[in-house]
Amino acid sequence: MGQLLKVDDINVYYGAIHAIKGVSFEVNEGEIVTLIGANGAGKSTTLNTISGLLRPKTGSITFLGEDITRTPAHKLVEKGLSQVPEGRRVFLQMTVQENLEMGAFTEKNSDLRGRMDRVYEQFPRLKERYRQVAGTLSGGEQQMLAMGRALMSDPKLLMMDEPSMGLAPILVEQIFEIIKSLHEAGTTILLVEQNAQMALDIADRAYVLETGKVTISGSAKELLENDKVRSAYLGE
Amino acid sequence: MKKITSKGLSPYRKNEIISYGIAILGFAVISVLRSLGMVSSSLQGQLVPICAYVIMAVSLNLVVGISGELSLGHAGFMSVGAYTGIVVSGIMGTMGAADPVRFFAAVIAGALAAGVAGFLIGIPVLRLRGDYLAIVTLAFGEIIKNIMNIVYAGIDENGFHISTKSDYGLSAEGRMLLNGPMGATQVDRISTFFYGFILVMVTLFVVQNILNSRQGRAIMACRDNRIASESIGLNVMKNKLMAFTVSSALAGMGGVLFGLNYSTLLPIKFNFNTSILILVFVVLGGLGNIWGSMIAAIVLTVLPEALRQFADYRMLVYAVVLIVVMIATYNPAIRSRVSAFAEKYLRRKKPDAAPAEGGAD
Ligand SMILES: Nc1ncnc2c1ncn2[C@@H]1O[C@H](COP(=O)(O)OP(=O)(O)OP(=O)(O)O)[C@@H](O)[C@H]1O
Ligand SMILES: [Mg+2]
Numbered sequence: 001m002g003q004l005l006k007v008d009d010i011n012v013y014y015g016a017i018h019a020i021k022g023v024s025f026e027v028n029e030g031e032i033v034t035l036i037g038a039n040g041a042g043k044s045t046t047l048n049t050i051s052g053l054l055r056p057k058t059g060s061i062t063f064l065g066e067d068i069t070r071t072p073a074h075k076l077v078e079k080g081l082s083q084v085p086e087g088r089r090v091f092l093q094m095t096v097q098e099n100l101e102m103g104a105f106t107e108k109n110s111d112l113r114g115r116m117d118r119v120y121e122q123f124p125r126l127k128e129r130y131r132q133v134a135g136t137l138s139g140g141e142q143q144m145l146a147m148g149r150a151l152m153s154d155p156k157l158l159m160m161d162e163p164s165m166g167l168a169p170i171l172v173e174q175i176f177e178i179i180k181s182l183h184e185a186g187t188t189i190l191l192v193e194q195n196a197q198m199a200l201d202i203a204d205r206a207y208v209l210e211t212g213k214v215t216i217s218g219s220a221k222e223l224l225e226n227d228k229v230r231s232a233y234l235g236e
Numbered sequence: 237m238k239k240i241t242s243k244g245l246s247p248y249r250k251n252e253i254i255s256y257g258i259a260i261l262g263f264a265v266i267s268v269l270r271s272l273g274m275v276s277s278s279l280q281g282q283l284v285p286i287c288a289y290v291i292m293a294v295s296l297n298l299v300v301g302i303s304g305e306l307s308l309g310h311a312g313f314m315s316v317g318a319y320t321g322i323v324v325s326g327i328m329g330t331m332g333a334a335d336p337v338r339f340f341a342a343v344i345a346g347a348l349a350a351g352v353a354g355f356l357i358g359i360p361v362l363r364l365r366g367d368y369l370a371i372v373t374l375a376f377g378e379i380i381k382n383i384m385n386i387v388y389a390g391i392d393e394n395g396f397h398i399s400t401k402s403d404y405g406l407s408a409e410g411r412m413l414l415n416g417p418m419g420a421t422q423v424d425r426i427s428t429f430f431y432g433f434i435l436v437m438v439t440l441f442v443v444q445n446i447l448n449s450r451q452g453r454a455i456m457a458c459r460d461n462r463i464a465s466e467s468i469g470l471n472v473m474k475n476k477l478m479a480f481t482v483s484s485a486l487a488g489m490g491g492v493l494f495g496l497n498y499s500t501l502l503p504i505k506f507n508f509n510t511s512i513l514i515l516v517f518v519v520l521g522g523l524g525n526i527w528g529s530m531i532a533a534i535v536l537t538v539l540p541e542a543l544r545q546f547a548d549y550r551m552l553v554y555a556v557v558l559i560v561v562m563i564a565t566y567n568p569a570i571r572s573r574v575s576a577f578a579e580k581y582l583r584r585k586k587p588d589a590a591p592a593e594g595g596a597d
Contacts (some may be wrong), residue, residue: 053466077469089464091457102457105450106469149468 002029003065004157004188005050005081010059011199012042012049019045020056021212027157027190032183034191034199034220037232043192044086046209047161050190051083052076078106082155086162086192088142090149092135096126099134099145101150112152117210119148122178140171147178151187158182159190164198176202198232200224208233252444255527259290262534263433278541279580284497286537287432288314291439291490293517293529295483298443300515301524302452303479304459305362309373309530310487310514315506316353317488318495319345322390322420323577325496326413330391335426339496343435346492347485354484358477365462369480377511384503389414419502420495427497435493439486444526446482455479 005027012020020042027033032152048054050061052073060069063081071079091099100119104112120127123144129137134145143163150158163179164172172195180202183189195198200206200220208216208229216229223229263537266283269275284285296310307404321342328338344522352375392410402416415421458465458472495501517536521528536558543553 051467053463072471073466074469074471077467081468085463085467089461089467091460091464093456093460098453102453103468105454105457146464149464153469 004029004063005056005190006062007046008060008062010046010049010056010061012045012054012056014045019212020049022059023209023212023214024059025207025214025217027188029156029188030186031204032179032189032191032202034193034203034206035209036193036196036199036206038233039194040211041062041209042212043209044161045212047083047086047159047192051081051159052155066085074106075155077155080154080156082148082150082153083160084146084158084160084163088139088146090134090137090145093133095131095133096137096145097130099149100126103149107153115154119151122151122181123148140167140175142158143167143171143175144178147175147182151182155187155214157190158186159192161192162194163191164193164195172198175212196229200229200234237338246389248448251525251527252448255440255530256437257442258527258530259433259436263429266429275496279538282537282541284427284432285431285494286534287436288490288494288497289514289517289533289537290436290530291493292487292514293533294436294439294443294526295486295490296514297518297521297526297529298446298479298483298486298522300518301522301529302447303455303460303476305476305480306367306370307373307480307483308370308508308511308515309375309377309380310483311506311508311510312373312377313350313354313484313487314491314510315377315380315384315492315503317350317491318501318506319384319387319414319420319491320488321346321492322423322495322501323413325424325426326411326422327391327396329424335424338424339426339431339492341490342496343489346495347489350488350491351481351485354487355477355481357484358480362473362476362480374508374511377506377508379508381503384414384419384506385417387414388412388416417503419500419505421500423496423499423501425497425499427493432493435489440526442486443486446479447526449480451475511549516558520558537565 003026007023007025009024011018011019011022023042023046025033036045037043045054049056050077052068052071056069060067062068063076063079066079068076068081069078090101094102100111100116110122120130125141126144126148129141134142135173137145147160147163160179161171163175167175176198179189179191183202191199191203200223203220204219205212206223207219207221216223218226224234266275270280273287292310292314296307298306299305324345325338325342328341333341357372357376361369386400387398388400388402388404389396390404390410390412391397391407392407394407397404397406406412412421446455454465454470455475455478457468458475462472517532518529520536521530521532539557540551540554546553
């Protein structure tokens with residue numbers, strides 16, 4: 001199990017606001033790692049910094065042994081790092097199929113057909129609706145589409161920002177089932193979630209973020225048994 | 237990518253055919269009518285400007301409709317093209333070049349100059365998020381106008397002269413090209429309706445090929461959702477810059493066509509009002525709708541002339557027509573009455589409008 005991603009002591013600011021204060025963690029090949037934390041803890045900020053949408057003031061980010069701290073967002077997909085951004089950002093005016101095609105935009109001469117078939121296998125709902133305009137999909141379907149689109153680049157690491165946000169419990173279960181099966185199919189996953197219970201159930205390891213700092217970390221099992229985690233994030 | 241989308245692209249193709257159809261049919265009909273002597277002299281004089289405005293509207297649509305950035309200085313690029321073209325045509329004229337050679341050399345030079353201007357403006361501005369492009373293009377239009385007001389140029393046996401002073405030593409036999417606030421003078425009117433038609437076709441070809449290409453998908457994706465575009469590895473700035481540069485170059489081309497249609501051309505002709513007029517064509521024709529831009533440009537160029545009989549009420553009628561068209565094209569009840577084909581097209585363009593219509597019934 002090689003190391004895929006290493007985040008080393010990053011500090012991120014929004015103007016004068018110090019949003020991330022010295023966060024470090026790593027993701028190894030084949031793992032599901034989850035970042036959990038309350039609203040405003042800095043989870044999205046962390047992901048957006050990794051994916052190049054934000055720049056850390058200090059600290060470094062390494063992906064597959066290569067320093068990507070200052071690599072622009074659009075170059076990371078080619079390197080095998082794909083993000084499903086927060087809030088189901090699909091191309092509303094394009095069809096399901098066109099959205100998926102866009103996901104493989106940076107790939108040249110690759111086996112698109114095969115990948116699309118695999119995505120449709122994972123998400124049968126999308127297959128049924130391949131010609132439907134994305135703007136008319138339900139929230140859950142849009143989330144699936146955003147995930148499917150990210151998978152079209154065949155990423156080595158898939159980062160997801162709150163895939164369960166705003167979905168009915170039954171759909172949340174479905175989404176997590178899919179994440180699990182993606183993982184079983186060999187994709188390494190970095191998952192940001194507020195739904196700590198669900199996230200810890202499927203994750204290998206977890207980090208708890210509180211106001212921009214990692215306060216607790218360990219295997220998912222340990223965290224599920226941690227008293228502080230139980231009272232603060234599992235509502236017990 | 238097209239390999240996979242078998243049926244998905246057909247609406248784009250249909251629109252493409254409509255645009256070419258309008259251009260070819262318009263040219264054929266007018267040509268026949270002209271040979272029969274059935275075109276009024278006022279319309280006759282408007283044929284080249286109509287072509288120029290069609291080029292302006294279609295090219296602006298590439299920025300405003302397709303790439304989703306507001307530009308308020310399209311006339312500025314038209315101006316750069318026009319004056320570059322006039323100078324090039326003037327110089328070549330004194331060298332005795334044939335008209336078609338002069339014209340197309342001027343077109344290439346004008347497009348290049350305007351394209352470079354667009355590129356240079358785009359580099360810093362398109363990095364920013366927000367409406368900065370609108371502000372900067374607005375300023376650009378005004379700056380170009382003011383620069384043209386103080387540029388003097390001419391050619392004589394000693395060669396080409398350019399200066400910001402009116403007494404720049406042009407010899408008596410020399411030929412004045414640019415005369416400061418008086419603009420271009422003694423321009424050889426070498427633009428023709430046929431050339432205009434060719435340039436319209438070139439513009440349609442360029443814009444519609446971009447639209448249907450991989451690049452076009454990327455440009456529209458960046459417009460629709462910047463964050464999603466970045467997450468799939470698109471360089472948003474590069475895509476927007478590409479659209480803006482191409483649009484500027486095409487506007488320069490339209491400017492050359494326009495400029496070489498008049499014997500004198502004042503810099504004030506390319507002011508803010510002209511930019512807004514072109515923007516009106518685009519908005520009224522429908523953002524992203526190429527043939528809509530063409531129709532709007534044609535109708536709204538012909539209309540003020542056709543309304544001359546209303547004398548003082550002319551602009552009032554013009555405004556009323558604008559409002560009616562706006563209401564009509566956005567009214568679901570009227571829209572649902574248009575043909576099945578048009579319906580299909582509109583639903584595709586505005587997917588979120590479809591359920592809203594259903595809900596209103
Ligand atoms: N663009 C911004 N400008 C200023 N402050 C910001 C900006 N985006 C986020 N913040 C602040 O940074 C902190 C971390 O925000 P972030 O979005 O990373 O939280 P989060 O953990 O993802 O929360 P949530 O679970 O609600 O999505 C918050 O205090 C937030 O207000
Ligand atoms: Mg968040």
